[in-house]
Amino acid sequence: MPAILIHIAFGYILYHLITHFEKFKNLRAHYFLFLFLLGSLIPDIKYFVAHLTYLIFGSENFAVFSSLVVTHQIFGSFLVALLLSATLFRNKFKISLVILTIGFLGHFLLDISQYPFASINHMQLLYPFSAQIFYINLGFINGIQVFEIFQYVILIVAITLFIASFIRGKMRNISNNSK
Numbered sequence: 056m057p058a059i060l061i062h063i064a065f066g067y068i069l070y071h072l073i074t075h076f077e078k079f080k081n082l083r084a085h086y087f088l089f090l091f092l093l094g095s096l097i098p099d100i101k102y103f104v105a106h107l108t109y110l111i112f113g114s115e116n117f118a119v120f121s122s123l124v125v126t127h128q129i130f131g132s133f134l135v136a137l138l139l140s141a142t143l144f145r146n147k148f149k150i151s152l153v154i155l156t157i158g159f160l161g162h163f164l165l166d167i168s169q170y171p172f173a174s175i176n177h178m179q180l181l182y183p184f185s186a187q188i189f190y191i192n193l194g195f196i197n198g199i200q201v202f203e204i205f206q207y208v209i210l211i212v213a214i215t216l217f218i219a220s221f222i223r224g225k226m227r228n229i230s231n232n233s234k
């Protein structure tokens with residue numbers, strides 16, 4: 056599990072990547088951006104719940120925690136995405152489900168590229184249907200983990216995109232005001 060910040064950054068990049076295409080320009084909205092970010096965090100929901108139970112009960116509730124392990128698998132994440140799309144985002148059910156799915160698949164892509172540092176149950180993506188472990192071994196360059204470099208690149212790209220869209224927004228405001 057890379058840091059939450061990296062997962063959010065990757066969701067942010069996915070949003071920009073997809074909405075960059077003219078075909079998907081109607082997705083350029085805060086609503087959809089939020090869905091991309093939310094989707095990228097779905098598999099780690101158990102950590103948020105564990106933290107919440109810690110705040111409420113003063114200790115981690117392991118029963119809750121271990122029963123939520125299922126959210127860190129494709130099937131479980133899909134169920135969460137389905138549940139969210141059918142309730143909170145039911146006005147835009149289909150597109151919400153698609154975006155949340157893209158988001159959590161991006162999460163898994165990051166997780167499995169952390170081999171061999173990710174824990175086994177973070178790489179058994181098809182559990183409980185299969186115990187197959189999925190991983191991408193990025194290896195080392197001069198003793199430095201390529202995965203770590205990859206994380207920095209994600210963060211830098213996301214920050215660059217953020218600044219660029221901030222500046223673009225400001226420019227648009229200025230040109231609108233001068234009209």
Ligand SMILES: [Zn+2]
Nearest residue numbers: 056098099166
């Ligand atoms: Zn994860």
